[in-house]
Amino acid sequence: MDELTLVERLRSEIPADLDVAAAERRWRDRALAAGAPADSPAGTAAPARRRRPRRPLLLSGVAAAACATVGATVVATHQPAEPPPPPAAVGALLDQVADRAGTDPVPRPDQFVYQDTIELRRVMNTRRWYKDRNQSWISVDGSRTGLVRLKNWIRLGPDEGVPPDGDSVLKPCGQVPPIDRPYLGDVPADPDALLRLLATDGDGTRAERQWEAVIDLIDRPAPPAVRAALFRAIARISGVRLASDSVDAVGRHGVAVTRTRDGVREELVFDPVTHRYLGTRNVVTRSSDQLGKRGSTLFASALVRTSIVDKVPKAAPGADVSTC
Template sequence: MLPAGRQRFLKEHLMSEIAADTNAARPRRRRVWLVAAPLAVGALAAVTVVAVPDRDHGDATPAAPTLSASPAPAPTDAADLLARAAKAAASSPDPGARAAQFVYRKEIQDGARETRHERRSWFPVDGRSGGLILDPTMGNGRSPWPARLSDTVPGAPRTASFDAPTYEFVASLPSEPQQLLQQLLSFDRAKRVSGMTMTPKLYNQFAFADVQMIFQNIAAPPAVAGALMEAAAKIPGTAVVADETDAAGRHGVAVVGTNGTMRVALIFDRTTGAFLGVREVLLSDLPAAGSDGLPPAGNPSPGAGDGKGYEYATAILTSTVVDKLEAEPAN
């Protein structure tokens, strides 16, 4: 079982490489989502990827963006907006997650050929117990994801890393953006693929996908979250956009990159730096890339029906730490 976000990214890259080699048309893909809807529906041949989640202390302490939409931004330098948001994120209260706790998320998901729906998830802070996703679009509505780190289960990861991230692992990352960028770019991701050359472009896309995985599925303590925002904006092939909209209609500053056949925007509240959600748009539905190498934002309407506009978007409604699996945070 592969996290679907990773499966989608790797599968799309593999398909594009095959298409380039054979000059054949790329087959229409079956979309499976995890960085949105975790739990792949199949194994991807030639790819070995495992993911896990989160970290360390405290009671249920909400660290979520509010539901009220931010006003559209006045014309402002996008990089300055992101820098201010990152500083605010880094100075936010630390939930102090403990090893035996879980990071709880409640979010809206829209698109990806599914109806708009709510998803709740519990990701173990230390990775030593299994997590859980409650999502009406997945099987019977319950998915035991991610698999736990293990010293005894054959094939299970034994230590956390970018290949098997947990909140504890994320908390151990540098809180200085340049150091964190170097760690993101230097991590050996070659074992994720087989029979493919790991080009610099692919390394960069993997690094961006790992940042997406952390923000969308795992969360990060404040100091690391702020550093991740700035480091993501320095990954080659990414850009900062002053105004993107999440699935709840909230405006924020975004770090934008490409992931296979998708334009991916990681959206942050411009005042607090809180992660609002992700918005993904099919590159085929957008005009050609601009001078920054990235296509424009595109139509903000959902793409579940005809593939136009955004193909998939989320909005994080609650992100906090709880003591037990399936525990709900206190209001």
């Protein structure tokens, strides 16, 4: 097989709706600006912050699409500490996702962001699942009392780690670092600054720390500019791949950006037409006694609805109280 045939085959595996040519042009511009020849050879290359109980790593991805197009992983030799540019298909998709996110409305400081999320979680070492609905009203400036409302649809015993039904009142934040706030209003709206911030905590390699932080932050509300920067930052994390088909917790199919670690592939699922973030899924990629068979799903989520509101519902009697 000659090189031209191989390149054509790789291109045929990339989803048709991804603007690969534009991504290649952006790569060429970056390479030339850095002083690297555009035809240079390809390079090679926790305690989580999450506020919810740590969930098992999610769903499997479909085969990583189109490794990368020619020259997509070139790195300027004078910047060895920086991760290589993303595969063209991943970068093209997340550019579209970021552009769409940047058009969302901006809430006022005195408002709340409402989110309605469904989660499916397999109880480890069993074939049983539980399903919950998580509704949250998050203060934009952190100075107002918010609310989280949890409803479990499938009952399991208290010894199986299932959080109880009910309301949790979120008191004002006070002096909390921006990265730890429920609303990411003060997090940098710049991909490079975000990448540095994402790598400051956790275990593992730089890319593993960044990805773990992304999984923690992806469901938190944020200003449109911050979410757009986060999506562009994800594309620059080493090891991310593209899955041409995935499915969220309510059955919506989409294209996914994935990364694999410790026998599990985590996927961030996006609508292939609107480029809206849909949810997540974790799938076993290496069979084990603890995780189960290869290809089995451990967890899936779906962001069903998000909106900007002016008020928070009254909490149920006996609601828990916590800081933000």
